[in-house]
Amino acid sequence: NKIDYAEITISAVSPTQYPEDGLPEIVLAGRSNVGKSSFINTMVNRKKLARTSGKPGKTRTLNFFNIENELFFVDVPGYGYAKASNAEQEKWGRMMEDYFSTREELVLGILLVDFRHEPSEHDVLMYDFYKHYDVPVFVVATKSDKIKKSKYNKHESLIRKTLKISSEDQFFTFSSFTREGRQEVWDAILAYISK
Ligand code: GDP
Numbered sequence: 001n002k003i004d005y006a007e008i009t010i011s012a013v014s015p016t017q018y019p020e021d022g023l024p025e026i027v028l029a030g031r032s033n034v035g036k037s038s039f040i041n042t043m044v045n046r047k048k049l050a051r052t053s054g055k056p057g058k059t060r061t062l063n064f065f066n067i068e069n070e071l072f073f074v075d076v077p078g079y080g081y082a083k084a085s086n087a088e089q090e091k092w093g094r095m096m097e098d099y100f101s102t103r104e105e106l107v108l109g110i111l112l113v114d115f116r117h118e119p120s121e122h123d124v125l126m127y128d129f130y131k132h133y134d135v136p137v138f139v140v141a142t143k144s145d146k147i148k149k150s151k152y153n154k155h156e157s158l159i160r161k162t163l164k165i166s167s168e169d170q171f172f173t174f175s176s177f178t179r180e181g182r183q184e185v186w187d188a189i190l191a192y193i194s195k
């Protein structure tokens with residue numbers, strides 16, 4: 001997949017700033033440090049379109065990345081940041097509800113989880129949040145280069161079981177180091193939005 005155009009359109013702090021292009025939007029969620037920035041950069045073949053964040057979980061903005069004028073990646077701030085105050089968490093929740101309850105362009109949610117570990121309580125809540133809003137989910141298990149191939153099944157099973165992944169949802173292993181999964185995720189996204 002060759003990407004010629006990928007730019008951040010806006011870091012929106014309020015719904016009035018969401019883009020009005022009407023392009024399909026794919027939300028990317030995952031806990032801080034899961035490898036979300038690296039995922040975005042790998043998907044679009046850039047070194048640093050998405051910042052690998054120095055202050056995880058601090059931002060309370062939705063970042064809209066226009067990809068080839070075909071779709072937006074909507075990067076939601078990492079959750080599960082231990083030092084986030086209650087007030088910050090509340091703001092995060094309100095922003096997410098605003099977006100999910102009103103946004104017609106939203107077609108697909110990607111949940112990034114670390115392939116090495118059992119999904120956290122926050123990951124489960126995020127998966128259920130997608131489901132609550134009837135958003136189809138792709139689960140992307142990051143940092144797969146850290147896991148031996150012989151252990152793939154075991155790790156995938158644990159993630160599927162903990163999140164209670166529905167049978168219609170897709171699961172991918174992904175590594176921004178080896179680029180494993182990049183093509184598969186692109187193929188699935190493009191197949192999905194052209195439906
Ligand atoms: P974010 O906070 O979710 O945006 O995560 P980053 O993309 O900033 O990555 C967090 C840390 O994980 C960094 O130290 C990355 O180098 C590392 N990382 C990201 N992707 C991978 C990967 O595919 N494999 C490995 N081994 N490490 C990764």
